[in-house]
Amino acid sequence: xxxxxxxxxxxxxxxxxxxxxxxxxxxxxxxxxxxxxxxxxxxxxxxxxxxxxxxxxxxxxxxxxxxxxxxxxxxxxxxxxxxxxxxxxxxxxxxxxxxxxxxxxxxxxxxxxxxxxxxxxxxxxxxxxxxxxxxxxxxxxxxxxxxxxxxxxxxxxxxxxxxxxxxxxxxxxxxxxxxxxxxxxxxxxxxxxxxxxxxxxxxxxxxxxxxxxxxxxxxxxxxxxxxxxxxxxxxxxxxxxxxxxxxxxxxxxxxxxxxxxxxxxxxxxxxxxxxxxxxxxxxxxxxxxxxxxxxxxxxxxxxxxxxxxxxx
Ligand SMILES: [Zn+2]
Numbered sequence: 001x002x003x004x005x006x007x008x009x010x011x012x013x014x015x016x017x018x019x020x021x022x023x024x025x026x027x028x029x030x031x032x033x034x035x036x037x038x039x040x041x042x043x044x045x046x047x048x049x050x051x052x053x054x055x056x057x058x059x060x061x062x063x064x065x066x067x068x069x070x071x072x073x074x075x076x077x078x079x080x081x082x083x084x085x086x087x088x089x090x091x092x093x094x095x096x097x098x099x100x101x102x103x104x105x106x107x108x109x110x111x112x113x114x115x116x117x118x119x120x121x122x123x124x125x126x127x128x129x130x131x132x133x134x135x136x137x138x139x140x141x142x143x144x145x146x147x148x149x150x151x152x153x154x155x156x157x158x159x160x161x162x163x164x165x166x167x168x169x170x171x172x173x174x175x176x177x178x179x180x181x182x183x184x185x186x187x188x189x190x191x192x193x194x195x196x197x198x199x200x201x202x203x204x205x206x207x208x209x210x211x212x213x214x215x216x217x218x219x220x221x222x223x224x225x226x227x228x229x230x231x232x233x234x235x236x237x238x239x240x241x242x243x244x245x246x247x248x249x250x251x252x253x254x255x256x257x258x259x260x261x262x263x264x265x266x267x268x269x270x271x272x273x274x275x276x277x278x279x280x281x282x283x284x285x286x287x288x289x290x291x292x293x294x295x296x297x298x299x300x301x302x303x304x305x306x307x308x309x310x311x312x
Pocket of ligand 1: 056064066252253
């Protein structure tokens with residue numbers, strides 16, 4: 001099968017970094033389609049993930065998009081549950097965070113990763129055909145999946161390494177929200193470090209098609225940031241749907257992500273995000289800073305006392 005050339009705009013980094021709203025803004029652009037966290041499609045559709053709902057409000061298995069994509073690559077006579085088992089087994093064996101460097105260095109090096117790559121190739125192209133998109137925005141944030149993209153036939157990946165202040169991320173994880181569970185500041189920051197190191201390994205390997213973006217810079221200048229993202233993937237900034245900090249969001253078909261994904265209508269991107277300064281305890285703040293400081297300073301986050309102006 002010959003596939004039409006397709007761009008995948010891959011947003012990497014650790015969860016709670018603002019990828020869902022950025023993806024949903026891009027979803028408003030003609031020719032763009034935000035899939036959400038595609039990595040979790042199969043387990044979520046089979047009822048084994050965090051939630052079974054598409055961004056359109058239907059169950060994934062009943063969604064007009066995903067009901068046509070879920071059978072793609074599934075052998076005849078195999079149920080969705082059985083297929084989900086296979087996909088998850090391949091994911092765990094080949095694209096966990098710790099596998100990122102192996103995927104970057106050795107590509108499709110064994111049968112399992114070749115099987116997973118074949119499935120993802122077929123699925124991305126099927127999504128493009130179904131949605132009439134030429135750019136698929138994937139906010140899975142699973143570094144191993146991101147590293148796999150250059151090995152998929154007919155797909156050109158672009159990478160946005162999206163980072164957010166680890167203290168804000170830790171505070172966000174401390175509040176359960178709908179289907180999103182809680183995580184301790186220490187655990188959140190451990191994942192923050194691991195996922196960002198893996199994302200950095202990917203963007204260092206493909207610098208010409210990558211950019212580093214701080215969530216804080218996005219909310220400071222959302223319109224200019226979306227312009228940058230469009231230029232990164234050779235798209236026209238004239239299509240930017242953000243104007244005066246506001247974007248009109250329509251129904252999307254995202255696989256999981258921040259529960260705000262269900263919101264439609266005029267949405268204002270607020271310029272500040274400082275609740276962690278008052279809601280994160282001093283002890284938790286010290287834990288996060290101790291665990292994250294080398295990378296956090298590299299990204300320009302000021303650490304130390306609230307009055308500190310030291311910048312690494
Ligand atoms: Zn849907």
